[in-house]
Amino acid sequence: MDKNRVVALSDGVIAIIMTIMVLELKTPISGGWNALLDDKFVLISYVISFTATYYFWTVHHDLFKSFDKIPINSAWINAIYLLTLSFLPFTTSWVGRFLWAVPAELTYSVNFLLITATTLWFEHTIKQDLIHVHQAIPETVLKSSRLLKLTLLLNFICCLITYLWAPTGIIAVAVILTVWIWRSVSSAAHEYSQNK
Template sequence: MKKNRLEAFSDGVLAIIITIMVLELKAPEGFEIEDLKSLAPKFLSYVLSFIYLAIYWNNHHHLMHTVTKITSGILWANMNLLFWLSLIPFTTSWLGEHITECDPMSLYGFNLLMAGISYWILTNRIIAADGNDSLLLRAIGKDFKGKISVVLYLIALLSLQFIYGLAPFIFVIVAIMWIIPDTRIEKSIEH
């Protein structure tokens, strides 16, 4: 299999995920601006999830530029990542309906955690396929950003038992960490 096929499939799945997620936003019954206030939790959870999906799409695009050969390990790791990303519309919807409740926030955080772990697995499968010469390995090094993200997700999940407001704050912080363009791969490809 060529990497452009894997990329096209992944792009298609992510486009569908984003489409499904936006379909969960329903217009209010009323016709005044005031009627939109009840949608604020849904809209905020949608915005955060859209940003996360955009980050994954962007970083997946960069990952694929480093791939020299597609292995079955890469295919399955990619499917694993897409599986966890495909659950984001569901966890976003539940969170938007019950934004102040612990269980929806926990499930949302668990979804983000598993997507982060899956992304890490995919990067490691790509590195393993290319060996010690891996362009990706040279680009990300010890992948501090990836590891700290997973640790922060775990802290957020644990904090839900004690300080509810910390978890959403951490989810936003991780998104900000990744929304700032990561040029490590681009720089490695240019050299």
């Protein structure tokens, strides 16, 4: 399959997901700070989910760098990945409005678990495709794979803990994102200093 078509479709779907998330934000009912504070959990869940979507987009971008043409199995796994990602506006809105509700938190956590699992599945398939055509697996893919495996385990544990204390789900996602961003920025800084 033509890489540009798959990437364009994926970028479009991800852009729509981010747009839907921002459209879920409602203007406060008054002009005071208290009205904004009333929606603090909605805003926090939006920032966390937007940042996560951006991170998953960068991982997605790195995965496609290795190919000129996308094997059909990878294109289908990409569609499943986009499907799991497309639930994020719904789960974000729900958890933002009902932070202390176990069903909302659990659904949000399971959504991240599924996104992470499909990203890992996608990475695994791409690695197999690269091995099949005797291409080297990029270092960024290998590093990302290790981090995503750890994330998958942490997401699973957090899904279980959410039954005991509902906000565990969104807190865990925020902590995991912080680690992802820190790792990404420190890795980029290291590469920059090496290339000077």
